Amino acid sequence: xxxxSLRQIGEESSALxxxxxxxxxxxxxxxxxxxxxxxxxxxxxxxxxxxVGTGANTFMIVFSLYLGLSFALNPMVSHFNGQGQYKxxxxxxxxxxxxxxxxxxxxxxxLRNMEAPLLxxxxxxxxxxxxxxxxxxLSWGAxxxxxxxxxxxxxxxxxxxxxxxxxxFCVIPFNIxxxxxxxxxxxxxxxxGAVGVGYATSLVWTILFLFxxxxxxxxxxxxxxxxxKNIQWPKWSLVKEYFSIGSPIAVGMxxxxxxxxxxGIMVARYGVDLTGAxxxxxxxxxxxxxxxxxxxxxxxxxxxxxxxxxxxxxMRLAGFxxxxxxxxxxxxxxxxxxxxxxxxxxxxxxxxELINLAASLIFLAAIFQFSDGLQINxxxxxxxxxxxxxxxxxxxxxxxxFGFPIGYYLAEYQGLKVEGFWIGIIVGLSIAxxxxxxxxxxxxxxxxxxxxxx
Numbered sequence: 038x039x040x041x042s043l044r045q046i047g048e049e050s051s052a053l054x055x056x057x058x059x060x061x062x063x064x065x066x067x068x069x070x071x072x073x074x075x076x077x078x079x080x081x082x083x084x085x086x087x088x089v090g091t092g093a094n095t096f097m098i099v100f101s102l103y104l105g106l107s108f109a110l111n112p113m114v115s116h117f118n119g120q121g122q123y124k125x126x127x128x129x130x131x132x133x134x135x136x137x138x139x140x141x142x143x144x145x146x147x148l149r150n151m152e153a154p155l156l157x158x159x160x161x162x163x164x165x166x167x168x169x170x171x172x173x174x175l176s177w178g179a180x181x182x183x184x185x186x187x188x189x190x191x192x193x194x195x196x197x198x199x200x201x202x203x204x205x206f207c208v209i210p211f212n213i214x215x216x217x218x219x220x221x222x223x224x225x226x227x228x229x230g231a232v233g234v235g236y237a238t239s240l241v242w243t244i245l246f247l248f249x250x251x252x253x254x255x256x257x258x259x260x261x262x263x264x265x266k267n268i269q270w271p272k273w274s275l276v277k278e279y280f281s282i283g284s285p286i287a288v289g290m291x292x293x294x295x296x297x298x299x300x301g302i303m304v305a306r307y308g309v310d311l312t313g314a315x316x317x318x319x320x321x322x323x324x325x326x327x328x329x330x331x332x333x334x335x336x337x338x339x340x341x342x343x344x345x346x347x348x349x350x351x352m353r354l355a356g357f358x359x360x361x362x363x364x365x366x367x368x369x370x371x372x373x374x375x376x377x378x379x380x381x382x383x384x385x386x387x388x389x390e391l392i393n394l395a396a397s398l399i400f401l402a403a404i405f406q407f408s409d410g411l412q413i414n415x416x417x418x419x420x421x422x423x424x425x426x427x428x429x430x431x432x433x434x435x436x437x438x439f440g441f442p443i444g445y446y447l448a449e450y451q452g453l454k455v456e457g458f459w460i461g462i463i464v465g466l467s468i469a470x471x472x473x474x475x476x477x478x479x480x481x482x483x484x485x486x487x488x489x490x491x
Contacts, residue, residue, distance in 0.1 A: 041354050049351070050358045053335050057362070059198035061331030066205035068327045070212050070241060074234050075320050077216045079386055081230050083309045085220075088167035088231040090316030091160060094301030095168065096175060099147055100182070101294035103140040105287030107133065107186040109279050111334065112341035112421050114194025119345020125275075126195070127262040130253075132271035132279060133187035141180035148176035160305045164312070167231050174235025178242035185246035188253060193334050194341070200256070204248040212241045285429035286420065292429075296436045296465060300444065300458045307454055314394035315455050317385045321378075321395075322402035325370040329363045329410035333417030336360075340421025349488050353481035356418035360411065360474070367410040374403040394455075401459040408466035415473035424480055431472040440465020 071093065079086040110133045117125045152169035156162065189201055218226060219233025229236070254265060297319070304315045336359035343352035374381070378399040382392045416428050444461020447453045453460070 041350075045354065046358060049339070049354050050362065053332075053339055053355065053359050053362065056196045056198055056338060057332045057335035057359075059202040060193065060334040061328050063198060063202040063205045064327035064331040064334075065324065066202065066209060068324050069209055070238070072320055072324065073209070073212050073216060074238065075316060076385055077213075077220055078231055078234055079313070079317075081220055083313055084163065084167060085231040085234075086316060087164050087305065087309050087312045088171050089234050090312060090319075091155070091164055091302060091305050092168040092171040092175070092231070092235070094298040095151060095155065096148065096172060098291070098295045098298040099144055101290045102287045103137070103144070103183055104186060104294075105290035106140070106279070106283035107137070107183075107190045108286045108290070108337075108420060109283030109425075110187060110190035111194040111337045112282065112423055113275075113278065114191050115338045115341030115421070116345035116423070118195060119342040123262055127264045127266070128272060128275060129279075130188075130191045130262070130264045131268055132275050133191050134184060135271055136276075136279070137183040137187035138180070141183035144179040144183065145176050148172045148179060155302070158302050160302060164305055164309075170232045171235040174229075174232050175238055177236070178239025181239075181243040181246040185242060185249060188246065188249050192249070192253065194338055195259075196335075196338055197256075198334065200252045201249065204245055204252065207248060208241050208245045211244055212237060215240050282420075282423050282425055285425035289416070289425070289429040289432040292432045292436045293469075296441055296462065299441070300462070303445075303448075304455055304458065310390060311394065311455055313386070314391050314398060317382055317391065317395040318398035318402055320385070321374070321381050321399055322406075325374060325402075325406060326409055326413075328366045328370065329413050332359055332363050332366070333413045336414055336417040337421040340418050341423075344422055344484075347488065349481070349484040352422070353485060356421070356477055356481060359418060360414050360477075363410045363414040364407070367406045370410075371403045371406045374399055374406070378403075398455060398459060401456065401463065405459075405463040405466050408463065408470040412466055412470035412473050415470065415477050418477045419473065419480065422477075422480060422484070424476070427476060428473055431476070432469050435469035435472065436465040439468055 074089055074093075075086065078089040110129060113129050114126050117123070117129065149172075151172045152165055155165040155168055160168065192198070192201060215237035216234060218224065219229050219237050220231075221233075222228035253259060301315065301319065305312045336356060339355040339359070340352050343349070343355055378396045379392060381399065382395040385395070386392065412432075416432075419425065419428050440461045442461070443464050444458040447457030447460055448455070449457070451457060
């Protein structure tokens with residue numbers, strides 16, 4: 038096989054960065070919403086911080102199933118774009134909204150009945166009750182959140198990441214305003230604390246969806262796609278492909294998110310201080326993760342586009358350029374986290390005990406940054422190839438056969454508590470990263486060889 042020239046590598050890397058930077062900034066903006074929630078809840082009280090943190094972890098376990106499904110829209114749209122099948126793109130947009138509507142209604146009812154499950158998982162009654170109230174308030178935004186996710190993934194498949202970025206930044210002031218109003222009260226409303234964060238988030242999700250919907254409707258570049266014309270029930274062939282690609286992504290993502298979520302819930306048994314430290318450290322690690330996550334969006338779209346055009350050498354190049362960029366960004370991220378971990382924690386709290394606890398966890402978070410970035414971007418490249426079933430198996434084994442059991446053993450039987458669970462995360466992510474990268478190397482090589490033999 039021929040080697041790629043530096044010019045080809047530079048051109049593909051440039052194209053990736055052009056799509057990735059707005060996607061990364063959009064992810065950071067959306068992550069900022071969670072950071073603002075955590076900061077403002079922490080400033081209100083330690084119990085509010087613990088409830089919002091536990092509630093966010095619980096919500097992500099439920100939320101991740103549809104989040105993974107929605108990721109299938111990116112490669113589907115990008116493939117149709119590469120093939121020039123533009124009417125199929127419009128039908129795919131419509132299908133995503135239809136399925137998002139169904140899942141949003143289901144999750145609405147789930148979030149309103151979470152106190153008993155939280156108690157069964159060992160969350161202390163005071164935190165469980167407040168967390169359940171937070172999730173009840175959050176349920177009002179579930180429908181808008183799911184519709185937004187479908188619309189976002191569909192736009193990403195057309196490389197339209199700038200619009201998502203603009204919409205995401207525009208809602209940050211609304212988030213601060215609504216949090217201030219609902220948490221502390223005023224203008225006729227009582228102070229609601231953690232529950233107010235849930236109502237504020239619901240309103241922000243609704244505004245975010247409406248902003249992106251308006252962009253999609255007004256964008257003249259989309260007129261020939263007929264997204265808002267001839268609205269009808271989704272074609273069975275599209276629905277079948279959607280679930281064929283998306284279900285394994287959803288399960289794989291559920292395995293990862295549920296690992297973090299379950300650990301967050303189990304950490305809540307150790308008391309308010311350790312729960313708060315865990316939440317702060319995880320928040321900072323998640324902010325750093327937004328860079329490879331946003332980059333994976335671009336990798337999926339570029340790999341899917343080139344596969345749609347049946348240019349498999351360029352497809353492989355897009356994947357490797359994206360993974361290489363991820364390694365570079367993660368090196369910068371790790372350096373910053375190690376050098377300034379106490380300063381980062383200081384933005385969340387002025388409690389000396391919480392600062393020291395969270396800073397020690399950030400050291401562990403810095404270790405798993407490379408593995409986390411490598412696994413999400415290798416998975417993104419495989420998604421672009423519509424290869425999702427084996428990645429699901431790899432993630433399940435890595436996280437739940439190795440990661441969680443090792444973390445649980447270290448936490449409960451070796452007395453490491455929170456640190457033990459974080460070591461388990463490092464093990465799980467590292468195994469997943471190795472397996473996914475090796476699969477992309479093998480599958481992309483096979484695609485080139487098969488195409489040359491035709």
